Amino acid sequence: MKGRPKHVLLVEDNDDNAFVYLALLEFSGYLVTRARDGFEAVDLARKVSPDLIVMDIALPKLDGWEATAAIRQNPQLQAVPVIAVTAHAFDADMQRGLALGFQAYLPKPVEPRRVLAEVERLIGPAAISAA
Numbered sequence: 001m002k003g004r005p006k007h008v009l010l011v012e013d014n015d016d017n018a019f020v021y022l023a024l025l026e027f028s029g030y031l032v033t034r035a036r037d038g039f040e041a042v043d044l045a046r047k048v049s050p051d052l053i054v055m056d057i058a059l060p061k062l063d064g065w066e067a068t069a070a071i072r073q074n075p076q077l078q079a080v081p082v083i084a085v086t087a088h089a090f091d092a093d094m095q096r097g098l099a100l101g102f103q104a105y106l107p108k109p110v111e112p113r114r115v116l117a118e119v120e121r122l123i124g125p126a127a128i129s130a131a
């Protein structure tokens with residue numbers, strides 16, 4: 001594992017949001033794979049085995065809840081941290097998110113720095129320092 005950059009699966013259908021998060025995460029040294037809908041999220045999660053997933057909730061095909069539930073069915077991905085990002089920041093959603101095992105819940109609009117801060121809090125900085 002040493003020397004391998006940490007891999008983030010970014011699930012976001014909106015190109016403008018995705019561009020900002022992707023640029024910031026890559027600039028910070030993370031390897032980022034982007035999925036544009038819920039099916040792609042499930043498929044890419046299985047293929048790349050990410051260290052963490054940033055999951056938009058409003059998505060085409062499968063929404064973020066359904067995609068996360070499907071990803072969690074894979075034994076290899078049961079413990080992967082998932083940060084939910086959603087405009088629907090109701091209490092009921094939070095409860096649902098906690099039940100699904102989201103590690104963080106960021107209501108939209110999200111400051112990109114907050115996404116980065118949560119990623120770093122959950123899996124640490126992108127690269128293992130030489131010190």
Ligand code: MN
Pocket residue numbers: 012013014056057058059
């Ligand atoms: Mn969306």
